[in-house]
Amino acid sequence: MEELETLAAIYPELEYDEATLSGSLEIKAAFDAVEVQFDTKHTVRHLPPVLLFFALPEGYPETKPPQFAPQCEWVDEEHTRQLCSDLEELWETLKDESTLFACVEMVRERVDDLFGLPQPLRLPEHLKNTILSHDTYADREKFAGMSFACSICQETRKGAVCTQLSCSHVACTACLQEYYSSCITQGQVELVHCVEVECKEPLEQEQLLEIVGQDSYDRFQKLLVKKRLEKDPNSVDCPRTNCDTLVFRKPGEYMARCSKCRYTFCVNCRKAWHGTYRGCVIDVPPDELLKHYLDADDEEKRDIEVTWGKANVETHLRRLERSEEDDKLFRKAMKEANIVACPQCTVPIEKSDGCNKIKCAFCLAAFCFLCGVSVASNDPYAHWRDEGGECYGRLFEGITEEELQRRGELAMMGVVEDD
Structure with a gap:
């Protein structure tokens, strides 16, 4: 039928059977966002489409109206019946070959207006998963077709191979996987955040798991716990090679014992426990390390103190300051005495x-x-x-x-x- 062919040209998603003169059409609502109320309130950008079934009986359009059966989870029966009644009134007005198109346009306008339903849309609890899942799926479909510039590789990629972080910034999924996995492998969990230079927004845990996989995610969680515990002034890493167990000592005591490898050591010099009557034999930290310590952040300073001993670092810092002051005085004296x-x-x-x-x-x-x-x-x-x-x-x-x-x-x- 020519009317169906014309309608299909306007709505490519139209499906119809020429033999029975029946078909169906998905009509999506066009809106920015709408609030829906279940047991809790949510904001969605997509609602499931209205599926409009129709049939053109013998005698259409002169003597018989088109038959419509709209289906939609979020529209109640009252508004559905009212729509069907209005469609029949429209046929009464037209009764020509433009009737089907005019009816579809009426349905589309009602859908865009959300059937005039008050907001937030109050929906039954059993529809919650359907509505929210559809919104997520539609967002992903829209995202997959868009193009984005990755801030890591600087290439433009389709959304299908990208990930949008909770802060809305986008990067290649492969780049994010490589970067975050590397940070976790190297123990730099503080760098696991948005990759944009000006943004330090942390990742949602579910999203991080999806990007790096279960093994890296488990290591990330362990490192987070360890970082928190390391801030305890009575905690120290076991100095034995290949044993990174966090060891806790009693406040004020220098002796500590690793619960994993049973190594008993001095937390000051990090060597085997030598008793309280024998002084620590401590290595001298390099001058370059001491200079770096002065400009380091709190976390770096703690790492240096744990490795070399806080008292040891402070002692040699004073020694370095005296040495540099002596050098300045010596150079000044040489200059005044005309010596090079x-x-x-x-x-x-x-x-x-x-x-x-x-x-x-x-x-x-x-x-x-x-x-x-x-x-x-x-x-x-x-x-x-x-x-x-x-x-x-x-x-x-x-x-x-x-x-x-x-x-x-x-x-x-x-x-x-x-x-």
């Missing part, structure tokens, strides 16, 4: 007169007295001819007029002084 350290053997060298090209009496290295940099033996004066250098044209800087005059007289006599 040889860049090759570090022997302090004082310049009493002459130009700024110096030769070390111990290792014979030539260098610039102004900046302390070694100069080339094949062309040492190139250093002061370099227009881009800080010492350009300063070879004779600081030399007295008497000495310049003396050097000029010696040069006229053919005598060259070796600096």
